[in-house]
Amino acid sequence: MLRALRRIRVPQTQRNRELALLVFAFVVNGSAVVLVQLGAAGEVDPRFLIYLGVLTALVLALHIVLRLVARDADPFIVPIGTLLTGIGLAEIYRLDVHWHRHGWAAYSTRQLAWAGIALVGAVLLVMLLRNYRVLFRYTYIFGLLGIVLLLLPIIPGLGTEANADVWVSLGFFSFQPGELAKICLAIFFAGYLVRTRDSLTSVGTRFLGFTWPRARELGPLLVVWLVSLGIIVLQHDLGTGLLIFGMFVAMLYVATGKTSWVLMGVVLAAGGAWAASRLLPYVGSRFTNWLDAFNPDLMGGSSYQLVQGIFGMAQGGLIGTGLGQGRPWLTPVAESDYIFASLGEELGLIGLFAILCLYMVFTSRGIRIGLNGQDDFGKLLAVGVSFTIALQVFIMVGGVTRVIPLTGLTTPFLAAGGSSLVANWLIVAILLRVSDAVRSRPRVVIG
Numbered sequence: 001m002l003r004a005l006r007r008i009r010v011p012q013t014q015r016n017r018e019l020a021l022l023v024f025a026f027v028v029n030g031s032a033v034v035l036v037q038l039g040a041a042g043e044v045d046p047r048f049l050i051y052l053g054v055l056t057a058l059v060l061a062l063h064i065v066l067r068l069v070a071r072d073a074d075p076f077i078v079p080i081g082t083l084l085t086g087i088g089l090a091e092i093y094r095l096d097v098h099w100h101r102h103g104w105a106a107y108s109t110r111q112l113a114w115a116g117i118a119l120v121g122a123v124l125l126v127m128l129l130r131n132y133r134v135l136f137r138y139t140y141i142f143g144l145l146g147i148v149l150l151l152l153p154i155i156p157g158l159g160t161e162a163n164a165d166v167w168v169s170l171g172f173f174s175f176q177p178g179e180l181a182k183i184c185l186a187i188f189f190a191g192y193l194v195r196t197r198d199s200l201t202s203v204g205t206r207f208l209g210f211t212w213p214r215a216r217e218l219g220p221l222l223v224v225w226l227v228s229l230g231i232i233v234l235q236h237d238l239g240t241g242l243l244i245f246g247m248f249v250a251m252l253y254v255a256t257g258k259t260s261w262v263l264m265g266v267v268l269a270a271g272g273a274w275a276a277s278r279l280l281p282y283v284g285s286r287f288t289n290w291l292d293a294f295n296p297d298l299m300g301g302s303s304y305q306l307v308q309g310i311f312g313m314a315q316g317g318l319i320g321t322g323l324g325q326g327r328p329w330l331t332p333v334a335e336s337d338y339i340f341a342s343l344g345e346e347l348g349l350i351g352l353f354a355i356l357c358l359y360m361v362f363t364s365r366g367i368r369i370g371l372n373g374q375d376d377f378g379k380l381l382a383v384g385v386s387f388t389i390a391l392q393v394f395i396m397v398g399g400v401t402r403v404i405p406l407t408g409l410t411t412p413f414l415a416a417g418g419s420s421l422v423a424n425w426l427i428v429a430i431l432l433r434v435s436d437a438v439r440s441r442p443r444v445v446i447g
Contacts, residue, residue, distance in 0.1 A: 014075045014439075015067045021079035022063060026056050029086025032323060036090050039324020040097040048093060051112050052086070058119040065123050066432065069130070072439035073432040074369060080362045081413055081428050085115055085421070087355070088414035091342050092335045094324055107335050107416045114418030118425035125429035132433045136377045139191025146184035149177035150231060150240075178240045179410075179423035182247065182388055183430075189248050190380035193255040197376070224248045225268045229276070236282045239395055239407030243388065245269060250387040251380050254370075290405040305332045309341035309400050313352075320348030336416040340400050343414070356397070359412075363390040369435040382434045385427045 033052060037044050059082050066073050093108035103109060129135075135142070152168045168177055228241035249265030276283040289303040299307050308331040316326065328334045328342035335342070344352050366386025373379040389412050396415075399406035410420040 012071050018075035025079045025083040032090035035323040036094040062123050070436035072436045074435040076365050077431050080358050084413035092416050095335045098329050111416050114421045118422040122425040122429040129433050135187050136191050142184045143188030146181045149181035152177045176419035179419040186384040189251045190377050194376045197255045229272050239409035246391045247388050251384045254383050286405040309338045312341050313344035316345040316348045318349050320346050339415045359393045366431050372438050378434050
């Protein structure tokens, strides 16, 4: 105990900076909840603030653990995750106040519970995963586990009745195994690409200014492309299919440095999306709603949610209506799929830009951690999970703002959903461990 206390007293620049940012995040989160209560209910309810205080204590516990076992971890990742989680909780709570949802029936109560589980999981992962390189030994086990998790929803008796077969019900609770599958597959892709990078970067054919790989090296890309199409066809889950394929292409580019891989990935993704829109009614309706959202024949039905979200953000304007002052409940599923539109109505364009800047800093820190790493596995893993967050944000924000067709993903940290929140905080823990290893073990320069 005395040795641990002495370690805490040692000056830790990174952790002190993190603590200052955490205090700022706590103030913003608490203020957001108070503003929601005053704006929507006209009074302050101390009970929810107490629950939020318990969550704050867990974040501080993670901070203390980092001071003890990962003193050189990146100081920006935890505060950004905390701030985004708190803002999402405030908006979910705002919708619960309108619909008079209380207790376990309230989405905000369940989100608080899942946030606690997520933070406990992050603390345990930081404490137990002393050396992230041990994950490299289990590359193919993680690959198998990722595939099993993706297949769970289509197993009779486990899947739930929904628009997309992405949920698994265990009786007392339901979860999305695809959220954990993306982490397992990121570890698998990183380990696989480290082992096969030499063959993937072998000399190919020079054409149009790019070096194109030989036909036999296209196998891994085609396999992941087919798996992504299988997810879209079997589970009606366009978002997860795009996410996994995009993550693999990004990691493949980092591993090989060949732009041709990215171009082929874009062509395959576009071709697969076009074929799916023509052959699958589920995907075709998404494209129809995207291209012709304001058609009067669609506005009252299939494109109603999309149009309501756009109208809500337009109502918010530049500075928003204020927390608790808007009408985000007019958009269906406003607390999960359309939480970005809900925040846009009450925080305005300035608030949305601030949230997008937080995601940008989070992603840039993760990519910087990977590029500064000493080993290829850590580099690919950090870049892979960071790009996954960025791609997920782009897919959801692009769908809500009608830049791309809407898919069934969740906005990281913000949206209601326990599976997504747990997976994203596990990603935070992985980045913390990799960044600590990068800073505490400087690169050895030879020559």
